[in-house]
Amino acid sequence: MASDASAPLLEIRGLTKSFPGVKALEGVDFTVRRGEVHALMGENGAGKSTLIKVLTGVYAPDGGTFRLGGAVIRPASTKEAEAVGISTVYQEVNLIPHLSVAENICLGRQPTRFGFVDWAGMTRRAVAALARVDLRIDVRRPLSSYSIAIQQLTALARALDVSARLLILDEPTSSLDAREVGELFQVLRKLRAEGLGIVMVTHFLDQVYAIADRITVLRDGRLVGEYETAKLPRMELVSRMVGRDWSAVAAAPRAVAGVGEPTGEVLLELRNFGRPGLVGPVDFSLRAGEVMGLAGLLGSGRTETARLIFGIERARTGEMRLGGRPIKVHSPRQAIREGLAFTSENRKLEGIIPHLSVRENIILALQAREGLLRPLPRARQLALADEFIQLLGISTPGPEQAVMNLSGGNQQKVLLARWLALQPRLLILDEPTRGIDVGAKAEIEKLVQSLRAKGLAILFISSELEEVVRGCRRVVVLRDRVQVGELTGPALTEEGILQTIAGASHAP
């Protein structure tokens, strides 16, 4: 482990970056030493990816200073960042799949001979670069013919091919299996020993404790703290990430807000339900009139479970029963016909139809179920829109406002209205309160409870434990894409969830 005495490799002070309407980073300090693996952690919207993009020259910072090896730097492009020794490997392998491995490593800096690309030289250089990551493959084959793990290592080799001093890995393990992760870590340890500074963004706690020397936690664009991994218990890490003061959580009595007893029959049953590589076996059941939470960190498999249920991805293992009847859902259309509804966590890409009006956004799913030839009369559309604008308190100048002009919370309510208009049996809410203000959050929570009281089954996914605990009767906890526990009754506390997420084995 690197000693405290060694001068920092990278030193960022007071980094600020804002986008229209959002302060993505506010006065963040960040330090990386030579020869260490430094985990950068935080939930959604924490500012991790903004930090990385500023560091690699994709975004220009609004304020703050950068020093690399003591010298002030200000990279304005990926190329400039690489030139000073900052290399990045992105989560989605950002290489060109159709080109060969060797080319992917050398693209843009191929060895040349009389001005022409020297393929033999390139092959040699690629082999050498891959040797640094302990990989021996045929580098002339196209990248796409290799597994994701090898593609990841290729990206790593490319990053190392320029004389990198600081290596940034953005969720490098999210598509790898355990053995592949092990191999990757082997390489990282070697690189660490060579004196490289490595920044790693990941959601997997086990992996953080397996490899990271130090941890920096960000939340909502601010620095929470910088810790030695060895001195930071898991529970504390998790609570800092989700923004609950550890001691406060431990002390607080359980806040129960009318979660009530379920009134109905079992509606949804999942047995050994999953899809290898996406989310492991999940087992739970949900009754009508019940709110059940799905908790876990980002990337733990919460969203993936929801998507399997709604038929966006097809389940490969296990069984799903709806109202006692076994069912295989293969498309959202079918799911909707079965009375399921799902609000995606990705409001912009998978939720709103930005240029259409509030009215049109609200009636879309209902109209889709009615079919092409049975248009809802305009009066009915307006009545529905008005009803939901009233009911959910959507703050809009009127039903004909383009939905993109609404605030995030109101967009979320429009989406909720879209699904409620269907009068579904089961409502899956994936992060319904993300990125919206406190007042709107409370309203949505209240709404969820009133829907439950009306007999709706609700699957509630949120990274805010407080919300989950307050609103759910039972909570299923996922970690690293596997179900690790189900909490109910007195065990259902923030502390309980945190402990389940953190896992039994505290020692790394």
Place this chain on the structure above:
Amino acid sequence: MKTFLTMKQLGAGLLGRGGRWLALAACGLFLASCGEEPAKTPGGAAAEAGGGAKKKQIVVGFSQIGAESGWRTANTESIQSEAKKRGIKLLFSDAQGKQENQINALRSFIAQGVDVIAFSPVIVSGWEPVLQEIKKAGIPVVLTDRAVDAKDDTLYATFIGSDFIEEGHRAGEWLAKATGGKAVIAELVGTPGAAPAIDRKKGFEEVLAKNPGMKIIKSQSGDFNRTKGKEVMEAFLKSPEAKQITALYAHNDDMALGAIQAIEEAGLKPGKDIVVVSIDGVRGAFQAMADGKLNCTVECNPLIGPQLFDAVEALLAKKTLPKRTGVMESVYEQSQAKEALPNRKY
């Protein structure tokens, strides 16, 4: 793993088959280099076509411009039926109005070893290189309908077709006679760059030069087709000078027929309010004359099939032909239209 297997099989299959074909292709190339071209034997392709016929069948390659007008349709028809009648094998290729296609077709004819090549060039220029090739291959060329702009007149044996300048003259002279030398004329020009468009304009303007009372006030290309003819005439009729127009000169009947529709839609009487004279003499034009809508058409006879194959046979008999063979044609007026109509073949 299953996918891999299928991939592999597919790949191997393709490669295998590909390999075999490649081998075949290689054989072909080998044959090519051994066999060489079937030296120029007249009727080389005929052997393949005529089976065991004793008398060598004559093979003629003809490249037509396309099918842009009724005139062209009649022209094609005449050539095809005459070839059939004489038992001559005709290789016919429609160039779809594109010079590139025509050049490629001519080259194919050389390679096929035809006895005579005939074609109606799309445009006047751009033929020298390919005509040189044909000359080198020793195949006589007959130009039909349209001439080419080539300095070396040994590049072709003969040109069978109308004298477009003469047609322009005739149209102009008829109009001068009919209007007493006083006319304000709108002109529908053919496809820019085509020989008939250039020459018909030239011939007509030569007559105008002698008749100071006649002048062209509007002139625009109607591309030898009805659609454009109608569209352009509509625009003419809306111009401020429209009221002065007393005559229309169209480079072919199709444009005139389109324009007649436009004149009628303008509430005018074609043939009376505006005197219409055009060139070609297709059946539709005779009909229009019989109806009193068209005043005169200068015949440009498309039925050159018999003349073409006379020339072909003469060439193969090693006779020399005059550089230019005219076509039998005359000028038709409304008075002749009714009786001529039933006899018109095109």
Place this chain on the structure above:
Amino acid sequence: MKPPRLNSQYIPLVATGVVLAVLYVTGGCLFPNFFSLRVLVNLFGGNAVLGVAAIGATFVILSGGIDLSVGAVIGFTSILIATLVEEHHVAPLLAISLALLLGTGFGAGMGALIQRFELPPFLVTLAGMFLARGLAFVVRPDNLGIHHPFYAEGINHSLALQLDSRVSWPFAATCFVALFLVALVLAHYTRLGRNIYALGGDETSARLMGLPVARTKIATYTIGGFCSALAGVVYTFTTQNGDPAACVGKELEAIAAVVIGGTLLSGGVGFVAGTGMGVLILGLIQTLITYQNLNSWWTVIVVGLLLLLFILLQNVVSALSGRLDNTARHG
């Protein structure tokens, strides 16, 4: 896990080779003099204009773009050269250089519009097509033969290679083959060429990999413009004339040749060599249909069908490699 022996992206290329071979051999079997040297020479000479244009289109399509202005630029270039040489008595080489320069600049201009203002290539090059065609008619409204000795005696006599007593290899075909070789080197042995592949493969990745995306994109359209202009020059070689209406719709033939040559229209995958074969396939189809004495309109139908076939093949291939990815991920 053993990777498959034949990489899936070579399947279209192999298929192109197979189609070419089948067509050629079929012709040879059906017609006695099909395997002659002349047919072979005609294939190259008669399709030189298309070949040069298609090579330019290959780069544009590889980068993920499209260029509709090809035919119009050929018409413009040809009439410009003809007018300069015949009417203004400019030295032919000077006229040719000027025309090439203008065409290249034209391509660069379109590229700059596409890159700087993020305009759809389809619309920009469509405007380019209208503009070039209109300007061609402004230069001169009808065709004009070039009688300058440089053309008659230089290009088509001295520079043509006499293969045997009757057949000679035209200089236009030499241009095609030369450009083909240069394009092969450009595509496979220069950083620019590899950047074009990367750009077409994944623009975001290319940007994140630090490649000069903007410069590459503009360069691609510049190459396209140059090739179109060169095709115009070759057109003047093969016909010794200039024609403002020349080569209407040549861009479609060029795109067809590129697709039949195994290049993915979405960009990133493809081969200059495939385009060469694609051009020969189009030429062979035309020759075969003339030989068979079929209505020449069969040509476009067969080309349409072949186009469809290759698009479907590409679909199958990408589906296969998609599944390959999944297998690699989960298997």
Place this chain on the structure above:
Amino acid sequence: MRPERFQNRPVRWWSGLEWPVAGLALLLLFNLTFTPGFFHLELRNGHLYGSLVDIINRGSPVVILGLGMTLVIATGGVDLSVGAVMAIAGTVAAQLILRPGFSFPALILASLAVGTLAGCWNGFLVTWLRVQPLVATLVLMVGGRGIAQLLTNGQQIYFEDARLVFVGNGHLLGLPFPVLLSLALLGLTALLTRRTALGLFIESVGDNPRASEFAGVSTRTVKFVVYAFSGFCAGLAGLIDTSNIKSVDANKIGLTLELDAILAVVVGGTALTGGRFSLLGTVVGALFIRTLTTTMYAWNVKSDVAPVPKALAIIAVCLLQSPAFRRRLAAFRRASPS
């Protein structure tokens, strides 16, 4: 967010029409000032007559193609084959009319059906085989004209049948029949999109295909329907053009008209990226293009040179719609002292 940016009105039929209408008005103003007789209208033979009538009459096929193209483009696609489909449909009509005893309504239906069938083929390629629209429709664009030529065996066909001639040449209520047909189609399209859920689905699929799929909209059906409809429109336009000249010329009918149709849609304010569409905008766009052409005839500009102003119009429209251009313009304005 500033409150004045909110608009709390239903999307009126005129919204978004400001720019195209302004362009058209500008062009008309130019003609009013500089082209004598351009606005002259009179009654001849009981029907309206003048340059303006020519514009709407000759503009009809572009309007008709444009209506179909609008829906296709609104889903984020494009249909390059319409010109070739026009040729096929026209050929079918001309061939059937020469068959004695073939009933006229059946003939009309047959040629419209052929157009629709061609559209279905495009739709099939785009939805089921997931071929990019540009490529999928290219197939028919390349091959379609050949099919038409083979149907006529490369010959022109002439006909004089009064009923068929009426389609392209007749007058009703003082107006040319094609104009009435295009108005009827405008009405039909408006009904089809606004009285069924099709319009909503088209816009949502074009605006955000993923979200639409998640909301249960069948993107496949929607796309298939719009391509089929575009084929239908091409069939109708082919019928009109064929009838107009009383003959079929498979070579020339609808040649490059697909480009005019696309241009009309884009000028009309429907973005090439899909989403909100404006049928009236397309009509205005088509009229704009046609007015440009008619203006050039009036000015005796050679028709061959006509593409130049068209090209400049495309670039201008593209730039005006381009966010990047607007950004740069805004930056430029900010940089320069006002």
